[in-house]
Amino acid sequence: xxxxxxALSAFLFICLFLFAVAQASQAQEIDCEKxxxxxxKTLEKQFLKLYxxxxxxxxxxxxxxxxxxxxxxxxxxxxxxxxxxxxMLGLGQTEExxxxxxxxxxxxxxxxxxxxxxxxxxxxxxETKRHEAAEDMxxxxxxxxxxxxxxxxxxxxxxxxxxxxxxxxxxxxxxERIWVEHPEVSFSDYVFELYxxxxxxxxxxxxxxxxxxxxxxxxxxxxEALEALSRSPRTKTVKTKIGICLYRxxxxxxxxxxxxxxxxxxxxYWKGLTLSRMERENEAIETFKLLYRLNPKSRWTAxxxxxxxxxxxxxxxxxxxxxxxxLIIDKYPGRxxxxxxxxxLGWIHYKKKEYQKALDIFSSRAWSAGSERERFxxxxxxxxxxxxxxxxxxxxxxxxxxxxxxxxxxxLARLKLKRPFLPPQSPTAAYSGxxxxxxxxLKKFLFFSKAGTYDLALREAGLLRPQAKTxxxxxxxxxxxxxxxxxxxxxxxxxxxxxxxxxRLSFPKxxxxxVRFFSRKHSLDEFLVYSxxxxxxxxxxxxxxxxxxxxxxxxxxxxxxEAATKLELGNFKTSQLFSPEVxxxxxxxxxxxxxxxxxxxxxxxxxxxxxxxxxxxxWNEKNGALDIDEFIEEIPFKxxxxxxxxxxxxxxxxxxxxxxxxxxxxxxxxxxxxxxxSP
Numbered sequence: 002x003x004x005x006x007x008a009l010s011a012f013l014f015i016c017l018f019l020f021a022v023a024q025a026s027q028a029q030e031i032d033c034e035k036x037x038x039x040x041x042k043t044l045e046k047q048f049l050k051l052y053x054x055x056x057x058x059x060x061x062x063x064x065x066x067x068x069x070x071x072x073x074x075x076x077x078x079x080x081x082x083x084x085x086x087x088x089m090l091g092l093g094q095t096e097e098x099x100x101x102x103x104x105x106x107x108x109x110x111x112x113x114x115x116x117x118x119x120x121x122x123x124x125x126x127x128e129t130k131r132h133e134a135a136e137d138m139x140x141x142x143x144x145x146x147x148x149x150x151x152x153x154x155x156x157x158x159x160x161x162x163x164x165x166x167x168x169x170x171x172x173x174x175x176x177e178r179i180w181v182e183h184p185e186v187s188f189s190d191y192v193f194e195l196y197x198x199x200x201x202x203x204x205x206x207x208x209x210x211x212x213x214x215x216x217x218x219x220x221x222x223x224x225e226a227l228e229a230l231s232r233s234p235r236t237k238t239v240k241t242k243i244g245i246c247l248y249r250x251x252x253x254x255x256x257x258x259x260x261x262x263x264x265x266x267x268x269x270y271w272k273g274l275t276l277s278r279m280e281r282e283n284e285a286i287e288t289f290k291l292l293y294r295l296n297p298k299s300r301w302t303a304x305x306x307x308x309x310x311x312x313x314x315x316x317x318x319x320x321x322x323x324x325x326x327x328l329i330i331d332k333y334p335g336r337x338x339x340x341x342x343x344x345x346l347g348w349i350h351y352k353k354k355e356y357q358k359a360l361d362i363f364s365s366r367a368w369s370a371g372s373e374r375e376r377f378x379x380x381x382x383x384x385x386x387x388x389x390x391x392x393x394x395x396x397x398x399x400x401x402x403x404x405x406x407x408x409x410x411x412x413l414a415r416l417k418l419k420r421p422f423l424p425p426q427s428p429t430a431a432y433s434g435x436x437x438x439x440x441x442x443l444k445k446f447l448f449f450s451k452a453g454t455y456d457l458a459l460r461e462a463g464l465l466r467p468q469a470k471t472x473x474x475x476x477x478x479x480x481x482x483x484x485x486x487x488x489x490x491x492x493x494x495x496x497x498x499x500x501x502x503x504x505r506l507s508f509p510k511x512x513x514x515x516v517r518f519f520s521r522k523h524s525l526d527e528f529l530v531y532s533x534x535x536x537x538x539x540x541x542x543x544x545x546x547x548x549x550x551x552x553x554x555x556x557x558x559x560x561x562x563e564a565a566t567k568l569e570l571g572n573f574k575t576s577q578l579f580s581p582e583v584x585x586x587x588x589x590x591x592x593x594x595x596x597x598x599x600x601x602x603x604x605x606x607x608x609x610x611x612x613x614x615x616x617x618x619x620w621n622e623k624n625g626a627l628d629i630d631e632f633i634e635e636i637p638f639k640x641x642x643x644x645x646x647x648x649x650x651x652x653x654x655x656x657x658x659x660x661x662x663x664x665x666x667x668x669x670x671x672x673x674x675x676x677x678x679s680p
Contacts, residue, residue, distance in 0.1 A: 045452035060091035079109035113460035153183035221547040223249040266299035303338035375410040394680040409646040412653035422657040425501035436473040455485040479506040488540030508654040511540035523593040532651035551578040554588025612641035
């Protein structure tokens with residue numbers, strides 16, 4: 002679905018606003034109205050009672066409870082001081098509150114709560130008209146935060162102080178900085194209003210436009226980036242980025258003019274892409290070839306030749322495509338484009354049923370290291386299968402199936418060999434126990450987690466993250482994120498760690514109750530739903546894509562509205578897409594609808610979920626007669642092709658780790674989905 006053309010309006014503001022609250026929302030929210038708060042027996046429950054009183058701004062109750070437990074919870078003194086200071090502030094005892102906030106800063110300089118205390122101090126300074134102290138605190142906060150949204154807020158507060166003091170030029174300087182460095186926030190344009198109120202005009206300099214445009218370009222806000230870069234100094238780099246913005250906005254004629262006036266390899270490459278999107282493929286191919294003749298050593302040249310060869314292959318002009326692939330392999334042997342070219346060359350021979358030639362190419366790279374190794378091994382196996390060489394086929398498939406890692410190709414190999422999906426076994430208990438030792442942040446995390454205050458636990462996990470250096474520490478941290486219901490944190494922390502433990506932590510069953518209920522409601526396999534959520538959002542409820550797809554299952558507002566109408570969800574608003582319950586309900590409905598229109602074909606449905614059902618239908622009309630593994634390789638959109646492979650890999654992982662659990666109805670299987678046959 003991400004490939005649909007959708008306006009980018011408000012994307013950055015939404016994204017960065019939600020980032021500010023993402024950690025808390027990833028944890029299980031506490032409903033303090035429903036939690037019984039009388040006579041808590043444990044320290045954790047007593048703290049939860051304190052937490053809820055603080056959330057409900059019951060300041061007198063906070064004070065009473067603090068007097069009872071303060072001496073028993075020395076390891077979270079920083080939090081207790083902060084809560085006490087807030088209570089004092091709420092009771093009107095400003096001086097006492099200030100002293101307590103300052104104590105947090107002095108005694109706990111590395112505390113996860115320190116930013117909150119600084120914010121409260123800054124507000125106290127404003128209320129008591131100590132403007133210089135407030136400004137200093139807000140500047141400190143801006144330097145200390147990693148959140149762009151919060152940084153903009155802190156700078157805005159400084160600007161407002163300056164404006165109220167009547168120091169226009171100092172205020173203007175701050176708001177100009179916000180306009181330049183934080184174009185994504187809704188108040189970035191206030192600088193124009195500030196100038197108007199003072200009967201002046203803000204005319205941004207070309208340098209300011211350049212910096213603003215660069216930020217918007219990196220964020221993928223092509224419309225705003227184009228507007229800013231068009232007023233920037235016209236360097237070759239800026240001109241190229243203007244062309245890319247025009248390309249991304251589908252203004253191909255304008256993009257072509259922009260690239261045609263730039264003499265650089267990068268511009269040549271983008272010019273070729275633009276011509277191909279304009280269906281002027283012959284010119285595109287010649288442009289890519291011309292770059293090779295003019296600048297064969299550029300890093301863009303091999304990429305251009307691969308694209309040209311791919312265009313020729315899609316047109317079934319295999320002879321010329323083969324020539325280009327051979328050229329890339331010969332001239333750029335160490336580049337990833339050479340490996341990609343080798344596979345494509347083998348694939349051409351395979352499709353033409355020239356199996357011996359295909360086998361020679363696949364076997365030349367199947368047994369050496371490389372990111373594409375499994376792909377070569379799998380298609381070596383499929384080629385030998387076509388040639389009737391069963392021993393070679395079984396040998397290659399066995400190599401893949403024996404892999405300690407779960408991948409798309411190893412999963413296909415297991416299916417063909419009819420081996421069950423089993424979780425990889427850890428050879429040792431090397432990662433058991435606590436690798437952080439007597440770490441204060443870990444101690445706090447465990448306490449907060451046991452109390453059920455996962456938002457606070459995640460603050461401490463954030464302090465542990467930079468300390469996690471070893472594999473054992475990263476695995477332990479990933480398990481802590483999982484414990485705190487921060488599934489995205491678990492996945493991201495375990496990513497890239499080659500161990501069975503990391504693999505398990507990379508495939509959590511987040512929002513299990515909702516997934517189980519709605520997968521059954523819409524007759525879906527819950528493993529498929531987990532796989533879609535994992536690959537779409539990494540279980541991030543606040544995820545927003547550059548095409549404005551939102552929430553766990555990354556639904557576009559238009560798609561969600563259609564689904565909500567069909568489900569008769571009254572008063573549905575697109576803001577509800579950040580609700581796990583609503584998002585999973587609508588996402589499951591849409592996925593089940595795709596399965597119905599594609600008559601249960603999982604691959605077409607998943608491809609349609611990513612690339613749109615219309616494209617999936619076109620691909621099926623052209624290549625629907627192919628074996629399913631061949632069909633997947635022929636999906637022309639790389640993003641959709643890779644997406645399908647990721648979904649199938651994730652499904653295999655969920656099957657391996659959770660397949661023995663009961664009550665998985667309705668259940669399908671990859672064998673049924675893919676119709677894989679044994680060699």
